[in-house]
Amino acid sequence: MKKFFLLLLFCHVSSSVKHSLKYFLTASSGIPDFPEFMGWGLLDDTLAGYCDTNIKRVEPKQDWVKTYFDKDPQQLEWYTTECTKILPKAFKTRISSSMQQFNQSGGVHILQRINGCEWDEETGNVFGFMQYGYDGEDFLSLDLKTETWMALKPQANIIKLRWDADKLRMKHYENFFSQICPEWLKKYVDHGRSSLLRTERPSVSLLQKTPSSPVSCHATGFYPDRAMMFWRKDGEELDEDVDRGEILPNHDGTFQMRADLNISSVSPEDWRRYDCVFQFSGVKEDIIKRLDEAEIRTNRVPPSEFPAAAVIGVVVGLLLLLLCISGLFIWRRNNNGFRPANISDSTSETSQQPLTDHSRFIMSATRCRYD
Structure with a gap:
């Protein structure tokens, strides 16, 4: 079969x-x-x-x-x-x-x-x-x-x-x-x-999710679907450490395919020995992509490019919250207690009792939040 x-x-x-x-x-x-x-x-x-x-x-x-x-x-x-x-x-x-x-x-x-x-x-x-x-x-x-x-x-x-x-x-x-x-x-x-007789050549890109992930050679937008893609090392086609995907249709009638290379055992100095080859039936010239870190597209964010403003904003916010909580406990220690004023003569005796420590904490937190 x-x-x-x-x-x-x-x-x-x-x-x-x-x-x-x-x-x-x-x-x-x-x-x-x-x-x-x-x-x-x-x-x-x-x-x-x-x-x-x-x-x-x-x-x-x-x-x-x-x-x-x-x-x-x-x-x-x-x-x-x-x-x-x-x-x-x-x-x-x-x-x-x-x-x-x-x-x-x-x-x-x-x-x-x-x-x-x-x-x-x-x-x-x-x-x-x-x-x-x-x-x-x-x-x-x-x-x-x-x-x-x-x-x-x-x-x-x-x-x-x-x-x-x-x-x-x-x-x-x-x-x-x-x-x-x-x-x-x-x-x-x-x-x-x-x-x-219609022929459309693809765009070929190198993609990688994480530094330890396989490098995917991805071709899309080609027509017809008579095509092959493979990885080479020193000009020789590789079978090991390569995962070839099927030819899949795109919504516009063209096709896409991929070939993944496992680079876990490839040292950085040997990358230049590898390349991806896309062959089109009836077209003599192959499309070749050399394995080059500068050519790899990824959606991961390097640490050096992580938004510094966001980090600074989070740190400042945490410091302000810590300062507010510290001031609250200092106020509780030095204050003799908070008592609400009488609103009317009909106010119940219960409402005129001193607030508990729990109530003072809630009122103080409210002041710290809205003042």
């Missing part, structure tokens, strides 16, 4: 005149509340559409795909039928066949297929491909030149022989990959060319 996802996410277009149409299909069994079948369509490695057996429809993922389906509703209907009816049934049967070959009676199993075609706009060459994976490992691959299947696992041999004998199916594959798929690919490229 790892190989399949790497092919899906990190396949790069080496030239601006090469185009590809890929279908990435996944079926599963034994997973509750999970779609039994899912499909992705990618044009030049950019997600164009998606479907699964839960939503039971095809969802265009690019504006140009929506307008294309508006112009050609029959093709949208074809994709919908394939994704919601034909392929889920076929993949369910193929999972059962694969389980038999592996002597499996139950459990969670995943069958994947990637197929499509590539077209070189400059030379006109067309190349078709189809490969299956089962439970995360390569399983079967179609050789269109010999019109035979290659068993990539011993358990696939029986399926290979059965599929090789199905000449009608092989004829269908040969026609699809040499005629239909390239024709669709050329139409899609013509219709979505302005979007496909």
Whole structure:
């Protein structure tokens, strides 16, 4: 499965005149509340559409795909039928066949297929491909030149022989990959060319929360999402002490990604040996950020920059409060007592009694507060 996802996410277009149409299909069994079948369509490695057996429809993922389906509703209907009816049934049967070959009676199993075609706009060459994976490992691959299947696992041999004998199916594959798929690919490229050729370079920054935190190399605002980011030391790509994040969408349709470097074991004099590299598919020039403390952005406040006025204000306030309390106790010790004046003859006897020490303290505190 790892190989399949790497092919899906990190396949790069080496030239601006090469185009590809890929279908990435996944079926599963034994997973509750999970779609039994899912499909992705990618044009030049950019997600164009998606479907699964839960939503039971095809969802265009690019504006140009929506307008294309508006112009050609029959093709949208074809994709919908394939994704919601034909392929889920076929993949369910193929999972059962694969389980038999592996002597499996139950459990969670995943069958994947990637197929499509590539077209070189400059030379006109067309190349078709189809490969299956089962439970995360390569399983079967179609050789269109010999019109035979290659068993990539011993358990696939029986399926290979059965599929090789199905000449009608092989004829269908040969026609699809040499005629239909390239024709669709050329139409899609013509219709979505302005979007496909759009390129926006990112802004790349070095971020760090605390001096002991990893340094994050963060790129945002790039388009399309065919990009990679990694850290190097002395020009060699690093795998250890590096945490690569996924490519995530921004609200404006662009993308962002990050790669974190653990610097806990890096001495300050060795920082200059590290740099972060952002690579854009189809763009020869990389964006490189050298590990430099002066380049790191952070939201922490160094002690030297902590607001001095605030510190002085707090200290002065505490001193005034201490002075007020000290004066209060001095006054209580030297004063003979505070007695309220008679307000009227009707004042009760209780109101004319001397105040208790607690009352004097409250009255004195009030004077100290408001005088």
